[in-house]
Amino acid sequence: MLNNYNAEDKVLLAVDCIIFGFDQEDLKILLIKRDFEPEKGKWSLIGGFLKMTETLDDAANRILYHLTGFDKIYMEQLYNFSKIDRDPAERTLSVAYYALINIEDHDEKLIEQYSAKWFSIDEAPSLIFDHNQMVQKAILRLRRRAISKPIGFELLPEKFTMRQLQKLYESILDEELDKRNFINKINALDILVKLEEKDMTSSRKGSYLYQFDKEKYDRNVEDGITFKI
């Protein structure tokens, strides 16, 4: 048995990014209107092709940056999609990546200029190729992530209310949570700093703002938690 690299097939390798954001109400994904064939004019994930000289992580970052202006986003590899006819134009495989970002940190105009747009998970249009499947898989992954590591740092503004954090968990887990139990669980993790400051927009009483204690948060991400729903 002798192998010869030259005899082997080479393939086009796409990288597609599922970018999750949160706007204090819904979990959203960032989509882009495709301006080239095939499927021109349809909505798709942000994607592009791997170049010979870069790793997949590099490619994901480059592609995201070129299509949205987002820089230095931490993305995680999700899965390789390889159905033969997934792209009707030509045989390509695609490696899906996903990321969590705070919508407000990112320039709305820049996004528009690239004809990208945020969609609530349940209101997202149907996507090209197997991109809907990619999104579904990413949601499941995100959900598992939310119960095994703390979540929110990348998705919330620097200062946030307990309510916002709870809404975030609820939208990721797609489940209503009890306010008191939620607070008890989050406090048990010991990752929040309660500020003096209040947010007065949501009620007359106002609600206290919190920040993450990044060090403790990171330690919890590292070690893993159990956040039973």
Place this chain on the structure above:
Amino acid sequence: MLNNYNAEDKVLLAVDCIIFGFDQEDLKILLIKRDFEPEKGKWSLIGGFLKMTETLDDAANRILYHLTGFDKIYMEQLYNFSKIDRDPAERTLSVAYYALINIEDHDEKLIEQYSAKWFSIDEAPSLIFDHNQMVQKAILRLRRRAISKPIGFELLPEKFTMRQLQKLYESILDEELDKRNFINKINALDILVKLEEKDMTSSRKGSYLYQFDKEKYDRNVEDGITFKI
């Protein structure tokens, strides 16, 4: 912005398989002695290249079959490894797959004939390229899997003792478990059928043999469990 598939780079895509087995004592992996350059003579995972006409799942199965004779093994995709110089001969990426099998179901001679060999996890030789890293990642994945879904069906003989099942969990989790608590937990899952039959090889008293109730087992795999260690 116009895209043109023809201008994009194509790459070699390898598929490497981490095959886990269990021999009633240790968790093992199947390795193969590489008989072609580069790194000829060194141990490596079972691997090959994706062909244009197949999916990654197909490729993983074809490669495993050709190098070991194992047929119709269920494998799960693990991760795509893409460091630039991971293969010194040429730029390749590799999608790792992992599988669990019952060592005894598979023909020893066939394996030898392909110069494959089972190694205990802790006694495995150093592997080529980034294969050690792949194995590490697969072990972590397997460990997570073991606490979120029942495990053992693919790894144990049809009839097995409680002790064997416990040993399996212990070797995956790399942790000693209490006999009584283990039995209580497993029984709570309600996936085992206790047989009349005893295994007399391990002690004078003999120990009862069990089988999985495949339907209940599968339902538990589907839904997920919590097996807290």
Place this chain on the structure above:
DNA sequence: AATTATAAGTGTGTATTTTACATTTCCAAA
């Protein structure tokens, strides 16, 4: 026939975690 050696088999009380659940408080606006 009696003894011995060995792994198998078995249960309970305690601690911890999870869950369910309702009232009071604060403040702006009227």
Place this chain on the structure above:
DNA sequence: TTTGGAAATGTAAAATACACACTTATAATT
């Protein structure tokens, strides 16, 4: 001063996880 509305807060009951040690069945030995 009153009112409306979200924010804040605690506890008891239930379920789960954990620690822990002695008895039993049988083959082998004498």
